[in-house]
Amino acid sequence: MANRPAPALVLREGDLEQLRRLIRASTVKAGLAQRARIVLLAAEGVSNTQIAQTVGVSRPTVLAWRDRYQVKGIEGLEDESRSGRPRQVDHGQIVSATLAPPPKKYGVTHWSSRLLGRHLGISNGTIAKAWREYGVQPWRSETFKFSTDPELVAKVTDVVGLYLEPPENAIVLCVDEKSQIQALDRTAPLLPMQPGLPERRTHDYKRHGTSTLFAALEIATGTVTAACKKRHRHQEFLAFLRQVSRAYPDQELHLVMDNYAAHKTPEVRDWLSAHPRVKFHFTPTSASWLNLVEVWFSIIERQAIHRGSFGSVKDLNARIRAFINGWNDRCHPFVWTKTAEEILTKANRKPISNTRH
Incomplete structure (x- = not known):
């Protein structure tokens, strides 16, 4: 006896338009748009096998996202936070090293991400991430002035x-x-200035x-x-x-x-x-x-x-x-x-x- 196709997925109230927006939006992650398409096809009664072929995923993947939607709705289509490997580099320690003057052997006045990364034995991308987190910008320098006037x-x-x-x-x-x-x-x-062009002058x-x-x-x-x-x-x-x-x-x-x-x-x-x-x-x-x-x-x-x-x-x-x-x-x-x-x-x-x- 042939397997019967799965019944059409019943969408929650108001989800139809939201799923369609997810598919059309250019700023939505590709994975989320793909899952929304799976759910919409399932709601139209398309078989799981046909959905898999149309979207380009495996049949178990289609079943998994159908189940996730039934349990959690559209929120279930979002990526879940992954525990992954805990951070092994303390960003606070990176910032502390940044605030300290570079050793004299380097002959520089301030750290660059690559030099500090080489000094600490970590990637310059990790250094840059720590600087963004703490709002540290070693490449910037400003001046200040205060008055010493006794009056x-x-x-x-x-x-x-x-x-x-x-x-x-x-x-x-x-x-x-x-x-x-x-x-x-x-x-x-x-x-002179023109549409799409600023005023231009020679540098000399x-x-x-x-x-x-x-x-x-x-x-x-x-x-x-x-x-x-x-x-x-x-x-x-x-x-x-x-x-x-x-x-x-x-x-x-x-x-x-x-x-x-x-x-x-x-x-x-x-x-x-x-x-x-x-x-x-x-x-x-x-x-x-x-x-x-x-x-x-x-x-x-x-x-x-x-x-x-x-x-x-x-x-x-x-x-x-x-x-x-x-x-x-x-x-x-x-x-x-x-x-x-x-x-x-x-x-x-x-x-x-x-x-x-």
């Missing part, structure tokens, strides 16, 4: 106080110089001199008063101070700036004494980030200078002036949000009261 607390409190609570009827200006701006001219014309260039940009950023409006000069001395700085003073006549001015020597020469101090409505506020040493004009310098660098091509310093200065004119038409306030206490706490310094210095 750090007073200066931070003073400058941040100006940003958060500016004096009434006064203008707060962030002043600095962006020096050594190079007029670089590419050796071939730029190739010609130098046509440098310029220094003096800028004063009014934080309440974002307006910039600026001048391009050949050099970066106290004479140029004094000339720029006079320009700023003319731009804001009869108004009290508070100028935030760094500790550059040209800002503190006797000539500058004499000018300051003769103009009592202008007051200087110095940022701590190694804390240029506290001067908001540095943010504006990064904007003009990205939007007007870095990708430019200039045949002369005159061309460079013209581009800078054009950007500033356009900027002042669309400018916006520069808003400071962190308090002096938050900054000093992060710097592990004891904050003082909000007394203005």
Whole structure:
């Protein structure tokens, strides 16, 4: 008597569409899609032998996945976790070895996965897996800077106080110089951006001199008063101070700036004494980030200078002036949000009261 074909497999409610999605999905593992196809064919009443021939597996495999589906549903088609051989390499020990400096015999400053693998007698793939698990990246290096200014607390409190609570009827200006701006001219014309292609330029260039940009950023409006000069001395700085003073006549001015020597020469101090409505506020040493004009310098660098091509310093200065004119038409306030206490706490310094210095 011939063997009767197995009865059609009864699918659980809602599983039909899900099984079809598993077969059609391009991101599903091939094994899971194959098992879903076995179950669907079994649900259509196809014999186990025919299913095996159609899918390309053995008949016992078809029987096994039919049984798994009947017991656990679609979840039963997933791969079960395998116990396998327990991990013999402690990832924590790998990371500990990574954090230790390499022996002098290697002559390197940091580990690579291949060198550490050779040193520990394991594969570099195992090393890489441990690094990913612990978030260790020996090939990366960053810089940091901290201020050793003995007046750090007073200066931070003073400058941040100006940003958060500016004096009434006064203008707060962030002043600095962006020096050594190079007029670089590419050796071939730029190739403009096209659909599917970015703008392209030659890697080599010609130098046509440098310029220094003096800028004063009014934080309440974002307006910039600026001048391009050949050099970066106290004479140029004094000339720029006079320009700023003319731009804001009869108004009290508070100028935030760094500790550059040209800002503190006797000539500058004499000018300051003769103009009592202008007051200087110095940022701590190694804390240029506290001067908001540095943010504006990064904007003009990205939007007007870095990708430019200039045949002369005159061309460079013209581009800078054009950007500033356009900027002042669309400018916006520069808003400071962190308090002096938050900054000093992060710097592990004891904050003082909000007394203005």
